[in-house]
Amino acid sequence: MGRATAVLAAGAALTVLCGCTVQASGDDRRSPVRIELPSGTPSGKSAPPPDDKPSATPTPAAPAVLWSRGDEGRDIRELQSRLRQIAWLFDGPTGTYDDLTEQAVRGFQGKRGLPKTGKTDQVTWERLLKMTREPGKWDLYLMGGQPADAPDARCLTGRVLCVSKSSRTLRWMIDGRTVLTVPVRFGSQYTPTREGVFSVYWKSRHHVSTLYDSPMPYAMFFSGGQAVHYSSDFAATGYGGASHGCVNVRDERAIAEMFAQVRTGDKVVVHW
Numbered sequence: 001m002g003r004a005t006a007v008l009a010a011g012a013a014l015t016v017l018c019g020c021t022v023q024a025s026g027d028d029r030r031s032p033v034r035i036e037l038p039s040g041t042p043s044g045k046s047a048p049p050p051d052d053k054p055s056a057t058p059t060p061a062a063p064a065v066l067w068s069r070g071d072e073g074r075d076i077r078e079l080q081s082r083l084r085q086i087a088w089l090f091d092g093p094t095g096t097y098d099d100l101t102e103q104a105v106r107g108f109q110g111k112r113g114l115p116k117t118g119k120t121d122q123v124t125w126e127r128l129l130k131m132t133r134e135p136g137k138w139d140l141y142l143m144g145g146q147p148a149d150a151p152d153a154r155c156l157t158g159r160v161l162c163v164s165k166s167s168r169t170l171r172w173m174i175d176g177r178t179v180l181t182v183p184v185r186f187g188s189q190y191t192p193t194r195e196g197v198f199s200v201y202w203k204s205r206h207h208v209s210t211l212y213d214s215p216m217p218y219a220m221f222f223s224g225g226q227a228v229h230y231s232s233d234f235a236a237t238g239y240g241g242a243s244h245g246c247v248n249v250r251d252e253r254a255i256a257e258m259f260a261q262v263r264t265g266d267k268v269v270v271h272w
Helices: 002-018 074-085 099-111 122-131 232-240 252-261
Strands: 065-067 159-164 169-174 177-185 196-199 202-208 215-223 226-230 247-249 267-271
Touching (some): 074 122, 177 232, 215 267, 247 252
Parallel strands (some): 226 247
Antiparallel strands (some): 202 215
């Protein structure tokens, strides 16, 4: 009896230590001990509840800005030329992203539901490309600003008005040095500007054409009725028009400076 009591006492102690259930059968002599593990699997920490909040949608990046105010170059000329095609810009192209260009871009953007930044970004540019055609060289330089080509060899000595039909420019040169360069335009197919070597035979500051009844300020005649002179029409419309055979200059300040320096007898070379 004492031995059975000791076994039960030992089982009870094991129960306290292990947290198990001890059950005795009817036969105290065997004193079988059965250990039952508690249901469930214990864990060190409770897992955090799932996050029911939806993940934040990333803000799409703003389209890359290609050009903005102050930029210059050939790309700006193309932008301005395309804006002219759809009547958002009426000046230039100048090759400089100025306030008028910015206003035109802003108007174009607003009309098409784009952010009105006035800056030409990738989305604005792609929309403009779809609506316009590729501009040609004289669309890009409609109002002048094109680079002059190399002077003809006949222009490298003496005092010369060196006129290039290829680049549509006039160089005022003295002993091979270019003093002044301006864009010019020529006669049409039916009234072409003559080519060759001539000389200034008459200057007339306030000349008016008796044949066409049109003003020819700062006229420097070199071949019959053909002269180098200022043209307000060229200043207004650029290469969209033509002369009646004269060499038109659109920069009045430049032609005034040239007129003051050129002398009767100075050479005129008109070449391709």
